[in-house]
Amino acid sequence: MSASTPDQPLSGRRETTRRRLFEAAVTLISEQGYGATTVDEIAERAGVAKGTVYYNFGGKGELYAALMEWGVTRLTDTLKGAVPPPEAGASPREALSAVLRAGVVFIGEHESLARLLMAEAWRTNRVWYATVLQIRTEAIGVITGLLDELAEDGSLLPDLDTGLAGSALFGMVVTVALDWRTLQPERPVEEVHTALARMVGGLVGPAASSDRTSIRDS
Amino acid sequence: MSASTPDQPLSGRRETTRRRLFEAAVTLISEQGYGATTVDEIAERAGVAKGTVYYNFGGKGELYAALMEWGVTRLTDTLKGAVPPPEAGASPREALSAVLRAGVVFIGEHESLARLLMAEAWRTNRVWYATVLQIRTEAIGVITGLLDELAEDGSLLPDLDTGLAGSALFGMVVTVALDWRTLQPERPVEEVHTALARMVGGLVGPAASSDRTSIRDS
């Protein structure tokens, strides 16, 4: 159906409806889980009739799949947007720190989506697993790319498997961020980011301590 | 009711039935999720009649709860058992490495349980959330305890929030291990553990070297 093109201008009557449904669905599903959330609830929260869900998406599963895709785009766009452009002259370590910050901030602002993502991350035989995998792959790809640059730079732990390291950092960031939102929501985001950045700093080798900016090194 | 004591000798007819149901349930639920797994499926896979589930556990939810508890015990016992005893004379850093290895190995052998755990980790309004949280807390507690020892030792990043760091390491280990099982199951467990241990070495301490004099070196 036309459900697979969420990147169109969301201005027409139909697109307004679709966005409303998205927003209602993320929240409800992330709180209750997919199975425990009913189409009635989603429709009611979105302020439309139940049939409208079916008219626009074809079914509950398709709505969820479309939702995932919609979320993907947002997350990867955010992460990619956080990588400092070459002309900014940022060090790889700074770039990594910036991406981590973007990740933490994003999760802070889109908790629901992040919870959803983790709940489905290793549930391999759901129909939308491919989509979820793709999201994670793209997000991790941004991190792995930076680690590769650091490796070439020589300022990374030698012989680190950057693929595995990317996955590890991803899991670390998401876990820390969700625990923060769930267990200590009052803590300022900067505190969380700082702690993470300090830990990750250890990865880049003794030469790049956090008080000496490494810009001139690059 | 007697259904909540799975730690008895599993030898009688009844206990055989219970174990079969456990095993059927972990696998199915970890693959499909709690909501998408039916009691019929569980009973069929266990080779018993549907009524037997109710006779033995009282309901689907209770089976799941018992399952979680069963899993918890196994995980925390494993992790605690991996901490080298004081008389072994292992360094805190070695102890941490041993615990991480135990974690990776455990996940490799109890994939289903791990998938389950992550799927429920941040779904706060489920009835068994308390149980899940407890598991994670205990597991993270083991890690945090070691980090605290490292801190006293001076061989840790100064002023690191060990609670947050424990959560970070936990997420990192689980993520890496599940990605390994899901995407590269043929990879030997030792390889995964080695890569992970090296990273963690970098994350928690300023020096990548494993001896105790690292602080002075920086």
Place this chain on the structure above:
Amino acid sequence: MSASTPDQPLSGRRETTRRRLFEAAVTLISEQGYGATTVDEIAERAGVAKGTVYYNFGGKGELYAALMEWGVTRLTDTLKGAVPPPEAGASPREALSAVLRAGVVFIGEHESLARLLMAEAWRTNRVWYATVLQIRTEAIGVITGLLDELAEDGSLLPDLDTGLAGSALFGMVVTVALDWRTLQPERPVEEVHTALARMVGGLVGPAASSDRTSIRDS
């Protein structure tokens, strides 16, 4: 409402739309049944938007009713038109044969309508049952009329209940014709008609063999 007069000149834009809808509806409904055919399907096959069905007919039921009436008219007109006029000097037997041929040919050309008719023929508590009954009554009336003439003529099996016989011949013709279209569509229509005519020939008694024209009898 103006929707119930399908006998107008079908030339304007509106009438074109109406005819398209008719044709789409007969086919679909005869294949799938009334209940299993959706307004969406009809509109799609007709190449118009769904709302157009309502604009033109007021509803699914009304479309179906109009359809039936359209069919009735065609069938009875055809059968009546097939009765040789008195001035043609045809024997009643020839007249009967001509009507049977007309029936078979009509069904061959309007399969869908015939299937529809039989599907509804004895479903007495549908709203359009009256219409269906009327069609059958008129069609059977043409046959019964001829049988009555034959009876007066003395060239019919004595004491035959012409009402029942008309119903029997009607059922015979429709059944044979639909079986022909459904199971042996490649068979030429003449073959079917000949076989039927020979069977019916037995009804008119030994005096009226098909090689001796009965004109002088009348």
Place this chain on the structure above:
Amino acid sequence: MSASTPDQPLSGRRETTRRRLFEAAVTLISEQGYGATTVDEIAERAGVAKGTVYYNFGGKGELYAALMEWGVTRLTDTLKGAVPPPEAGASPREALSAVLRAGVVFIGEHESLARLLMAEAWRTNRVWYATVLQIRTEAIGVITGLLDELAEDGSLLPDLDTGLAGSALFGMVVTVALDWRTLQPERPVEEVHTALARMVGGLVGPAASSDRTSIRDS
């Protein structure tokens, strides 16, 4: 499922339930049509819960298909049982008459089933069309068999296509019988059968007399 073996002893609890559902379904569906009959109605009339329909048949469609098969068996068994055994010394013509009577009587006693059968007879793209076709084929087969005997006997119209003639007689009998039940239910069954038998005598043989010398008479 086990739904496909309706010929088992209908004595257990389950089989009692199944028969009840059958009886409820034939009546309702024959009156209202498949689409207009709800599972709720069927279950209520059968005196069981709605879920029981699904437990026993798997779905509305499957119930209907099983129903058809159940009906088939009854009809063909009846017709076959009506054929006089060779040792009875009945003439083929008498045998045909006996079968027709059996058909009329059966329809009189199982109106609903007959209405159902005709409603689906030429609706070729329903899932159960194959079943319906099979029923009709078997029933017609009994008639055709007798016609073939008549043909060998010489007491049939020469060169008559017995397949087509069987179809014709089947349609005739069903049409007459259903019109009788629908429009003149008070009429005694014998009257209907007598009229029918006289007609058929005329249709299939050149002489209306029941002795074997008819050919010479013409």
Place this chain on the structure above:
DNA sequence: CATGAATGAGCCTTCATTCAT
């Protein structure tokens, strides 16, 4: 005249749970 997005009552179906055996 025609459109198509939106609606909501009604229906089919699923599935956790019960209970007589």
Place this chain on the structure above:
DNA sequence: AATGAATGAAGGCTCATTCAT
């Protein structure tokens, strides 16, 4: 200790109908 037929509340989905454009 186990079974499996039966249950019925709950939920996903269909589709005839409406109406603003």
